[in-house]
Amino acid sequence: MDQAAQLRNIIKGNAKPEHLSRVITVTSGKGGVGKSSFAVNLALHLQRMGKKVVVLDADFGLANIEIMLGTRPSANLADLMYGGKTLKDILTEGPEGVGFISAGSGIKELANLKREQIFYVLHSLVELDDLADVIIIDTGAGITDSVLDFVVFSQEVLLIVTPEPTSITDAYALLKTLHSRQEFETSQTRIKLVANRVKNEQEGKEIFDKVSIVAEKFLNVPLQYLGCIPEDQEVSKAIIKQVPLLQCNPSSVAALSMIRLANQLEDLPMNQVQEVKGIKKIFTNLLHAKLKK
Numbered sequence: 001m002d003q004a005a006q007l008r009n010i011i012k013g014n015a016k017p018e019h020l021s022r023v024i025t026v027t028s029g030k031g032g033v034g035k036s037s038f039a040v041n042l043a044l045h046l047q048r049m050g051k052k053v054v055v056l057d058a059d060f061g062l063a064n065i066e067i068m069l070g071t072r073p074s075a076n077l078a079d080l081m082y083g084g085k086t087l088k089d090i091l092t093e094g095p096e097g098v099g100f101i102s103a104g105s106g107i108k109e110l111a112n113l114k115r116e117q118i119f120y121v122l123h124s125l126v127e128l129d130d131l132a133d134v135i136i137i138d139t140g141a142g143i144t145d146s147v148l149d150f151v152v153f154s155q156e157v158l159l160i161v162t163p164e165p166t167s168i169t170d171a172y173a174l175l176k177t178l179h180s181r182q183e184f185e186t187s188q189t190r191i192k193l194v195a196n197r198v199k200n201e202q203e204g205k206e207i208f209d210k211v212s213i214v215a216e217k218f219l220n221v222p223l224q225y226l227g228c229i230p231e232d233q234e235v236s237k238a239i240i241k242q243v244p245l246l247q248c249n250p251s252s253v254a255a256l257s258m259i260r261l262a263n264q265l266e267d268l269p270m271n272q273v274q275e276v277k278g279i280k281k282i283f284t285n286l287l288h289a290k291l292k293k
């Protein structure tokens with residue numbers, strides 16, 4: 001098959017046989033609620049369970065995943081788009097073999113890509129789908145277009161919320177904006193809420209009730225409750241040490257909760273598992289309008 005035909009097949013989703021990654025997108029309305037901390041430790045736990053996990057840091061602000069992993073990548077997604085780097089060049093090996101890709105300015109630049117560059121990006125993502133069982137996307141916070149683009153096209157979204165009133169209202173605002181996006185379909189995106197930094201189980205459940213009742217009533221967006229993570233100083237200590245919590249303090253209460261939530265994601269009853277679509281699909285959707293031109 002010539003390269004043009006191969007690329008057409010990639011875009012149409014006809015390129016077979018194909019291994020697809022399960023993509024889990026971690027997001028929040030408000031920043032600083034624990035997205036990156038959870039993303040890193042979720043990745044580590046799933047990797048320990050025998051999955052090949054890659055974290056994609058799509059947070060354009062502070063590149064904190066690399067700080068948390070204590071690993072600095074030498075190149076990022078933007079270098080792949082513009083600098084002729086390959087997927088292997090931008091995929092860094094982190095603790096215990098967890099893969100890590102920094103988006104750099106790459107996500108923002110998606111809008112500016114030329115057709116050939118788009119093909120090259122998609123081609124590289126097919127390789128990533130082939131290589132990773134699970135891809136965890138750590139988005140930036142907030143209701144910016146680039147965050148929502150990911151959330152809209154993701155099959156599985158973890159919405160992190162803390163007891164702070166602004167975190168709860170911003171989570172709702174994010175859902176509301178999401179709902180207003182034409183491309184958003186509740187049947188295609190499963191949103192699971194994680195209550196972080198809670199005093200106890202009850203506070204976690206209350207946060208879930210607050211957000212889910214209004215989301216269901218006013219937006220008709222159903223939420224699932226994945227569970228809660230308690231407030232625990234060990235989370236901050238791990239960040240300062242630049243070692244994931246699951247490595248430096250695996251018996252801390254926050255670590256145990258993160259493990260419990262990660263296991264719950266693993267053991268979803270069969271009827272809750274959707275057909276896995278892979279990372280390529282998300283980017284193809286993201287770039288769809290440009291590809292049509």
Ligand SMILES: Nc1ncnc2c1ncn2[C@@H]1O[C@H](COP(=O)(O)OP(=O)(O)O)[C@@H](O)[C@H]1O
Nearest residue numbers: 031032033034035036037197230231232235236
């Ligand atoms: N369960 C927790 N208990 C105590 N502090 C936490 C917890 N989760 C996150 N934090 C703290 O909150 C801050 C922001 O966490 P981070 O993971 O960087 O959030 P985000 O990625 O959402 O911006 C960090 O200083 C971290 O130590």
Ligand SMILES: [Mg+2]
Nearest residue numbers: 035036059064
């Ligand atoms: Mg972060």
